[in-house]
Amino acid sequence: MPVSDFQMVIGLEVHAQLLTRSKIFCGCSTAFGGVPNTHVCPVCLGLPGVLPRLNAQVVEMAVRTGLALGARVKEKSVFARKNYFYPDLPKGYQISQYELPICEGGVVELALGGEEKRIRLVRLHMEEDAGKNLHDVSADGASGVDLNRAGVPLLEIVSEPDLRSVDEAVEYLKSLRAILMTLGVNDGNLQEGSFRCDANVSVMRKGADRYGTRCEIKNMNSFRFLRAAIEYEVRRQVGIVEEGGKIEQETRLFDPDRGETRSMRSKEEAHDYRYFPEPDLPPVVVGPELVERVRRELPELPRARAARYQRDLGLSPYDAGLLVSERAVAEFFDRALELYGRGPDAAKKLANWMNGEVARLANERSEDPSAWKLTPARLASILKLLDGQIVGGAGAKQVLEEVFATGAEPDEIVRARGLAQVSDTAAIEAAVDEVLASSPGEVERYRAGNKKLLGFFVGQVMKIMKGKGNPAVVNALLKQKLGD
């Protein structure tokens, strides 16, 4: 398929729900889920006579995010009404920002395949989320409206169409998501919809000097779907252009079941949103003191932290990258490292455990670091036990699992469950002798050159030792006795 003659051009719009306790214009809780219409009040219901009250924390989080992304924070920004009719939009308009957003510009830096790329941002602005429409709530096929989500604060982050591949798009989203999570402004949850993304996709012939007509793609709530949607859309557009057709600028929905994008029905009137400045809210003023305070309080961002891990701790880009994707994980790592040891070896071992077993258990249990019964101290303990050969690899994993489950202290667990491995040379020697004596055929084949049989011997020794033999000692003694 001659898609290779074409260049895809992608711009991404992210809507990130801000982690405030209350909604942007009223005091209702932003908690996710909940029985429909239990987090509503006259204001977010859009009842006659109500007025919006702006949540200060929304402004602060917007400023924090803008500063972290290198955007210009505007001293004065203005809310505007975006007017359209839909059941999940109680007032018949969304309060958003239009001509004067709170931040302009900014950049997200990507590292892809060893190359660095800067994706420019157009703007960041604050707005309120709409509620949810539920389909088929009754036998007659009627729809239902749940306004719990109406009024939850959103930060919309718009990129320039600087992305040139699906990989770049996914990497951009992952980086942005990690930054927002590190800043504590968003929880990065695609499935629950707190981190949403729409894509503006167009194609142009390689070497052309003008962008093609773009289409907006919505409803991609995982990285996998995003990939599929963009790839489909690019093929679709290329197909049209090659046949001499014209791309119609429109909004298309991704259908995950079919892996296709399709046109949204409500395109009869290209929406005329009739934006005008929101008269019920004064202009938002962000003074230099607020900006300075927020700037001072900015945490170490993922890229900077990852660079530090590579530079100061000698971690690989891959390992560093995994650790920094969640701020709480990186902070856990830092703390554990303080308690465990210094130098690249210690860092590498710790990183392996964090990105390996710890991550696995956390995912299995669907737990955030804040919920872990594993503490930095306990993890450091386990690694020290391992280093001291008190337990072997398998034993250490068992201890970790139990700490996750019960929060007990590692050396207690080792004691209680008898996990301490045996390093006593005499005991191991006895077992080795027993095994070699009872497997003469294998001994001969080993000595004849079948070195793979070492594993068999190790297994037999471990059986006698109930798995507690110190593997290093077992191996050494076996080899010695086998005459290597």
Add this chain to the structure above:
Amino acid sequence: MALSLEEVRRIAGLARLRLSADEERTFAVQLSAILDHVRQLEELDVSGVEPMTHALAAGESPALRADTVEPSLAPAEALAAAPAREGTCFKVPRIIE
């Protein structure tokens, strides 16, 4: 300048108003007359004039709200005036995307 019936229909569509044929004709006439009157504003030189989009002077405005959760309505209250409901949802005719 007269507003065409087509324009009237377009605006009524945007505003989700169903107008009778009579209303369409009457509004076309009345709105045209009003728009003729407001066209007077074109006589004025507004270059360099800031629009007065906010009626309260800067500096009179209150501080922003702190991020505290306040009690919500009970669903029974929230739905009390609902023309139709299903469970604790507002029920509406089938929404087609």
Add this chain to the structure above:
Amino acid sequence: MTVAATELTALSLREAGAGIAAKAISSRDLVEAALARIAATDERVGAFLAVTAERARAAAAQADQRAAAGERRSELDGVPIAVKDIFATKGVPTTAGSRILDGWLPPYDATVVQRLEEAGAVLVGKLNMDEFAMGSSNENSAFRPCANPHDLSRTPGGSSGGSAAAVAARQVHGALGTDTGGSIRLPASFCGVVGVKPTYGRVSRYGVIAFASSLDQVGPLARSVEDAALLLGRIAGHDPRDMTSSTRPVEDYLATLEDGARGLRVGVPREWFQGGVDAGVEKVVRTALRTYEKVGAKLVEISLPHTKYGIAAYYLIAPAEASSNLARYDGVRFGLRAEAKGLRDMYAETRARGFGAEPKRRIMLGTYALSAGYYDAYYLRAQKVRTLVRRDFDEVFRSCDVVAGPVAPTVAFKLGERTEDPLQMYLADVFTITCNLAALPGLSVPCGVDGATGMPVGLQLVGRSFDEATLLRAARALEREAGPLPAPALAVGTMPGSEH
């Protein structure tokens, strides 16, 4: 308790409150007298959309208990008042004069309603109005007409027609209305009562069903300037629920009320007297201006050159904001819903049936003014002209302290006289509208009676931003000199069919 009902209803708000304080009268008596007056007159006047008799009686009983225990909450404690049906009243039907809200029971109270109830005032009912505050004659009420108590064949003015009529007819001692382009001042002038539109941001709009958000203001209507000042003092002040309400402290309007007008510079705009005013009205207004000179004020000729553009600017900005504010009336969560097959039909049919002609007209106008391709030429330009209007006033307030002139070009016109031509109706607002555009305070104070028709004429005063105190003081100075207006016959029970 020997005060006759007619005498009770004739009491000013202050007198009624003082009577309770002196234990000369009871709240219960006041409320019963009010309810009796309403029962006897409102079929003809049509000021009320809902009378909350039982609730009022219960509130009166509590007010009397408080009075007996020496625990009155304010000078208004126990005094019957009513509010325009644009204010949300918890558990009490609130319609904004529209079928689309027929039967709606708000789950909350408007801030101003809360403040009046906290002051102990007794809410007797909800007052008639033009639908969604759109109108100048109360003829756009979806429910019933309202008539001018001075002449039942004439309009009471609008959109707070019921508020002005109820006060003029002595059904209640005071009322609240709203003013977006003149909707308190115009009916006040037509009905011969005092009506005040405060500076934008002086009074909370929380719980006021929105018409035009940057223009709407809440204000009192009463039979005397002092009563209006009392009410305003109670409702004014910052409300955290309204981010367009000012944090400026509220002055004590009563403290300077009687200070007179000596040395006051009264600006007289030449554009307000250029032949657009009925001869009878102009004569009464000019007499009032001479009265000001008599009491030591100085008349200053001023110019408000953008006066004639006010209507045009207003009738772009207000409908634009209204078209957006009225989008929530869609049949989904409250109010009227028309049965329909699909969602879009439901919207269109609900709004077609629920809205009267005037809201539809303004929604159409506003939608047009905001729509793509027209925003700059219409809405944006109108907002710039608004700045020019404001600058006119800023300029004149360098040489005068209040601006004075007619409220309207005519006295109350006959019912049905202007309903055919909307533009004609709009032009009645020419003198009141610039005050809303400029976000300044304005009021109407009765200053005489038109010779030809016998109908009341109001003098309009416009003041500096947040200078309600000077406005009220100036109005009071005139009121002192001009003396009380004759009460309408209907109000004193000398019409057939009214009580003794």
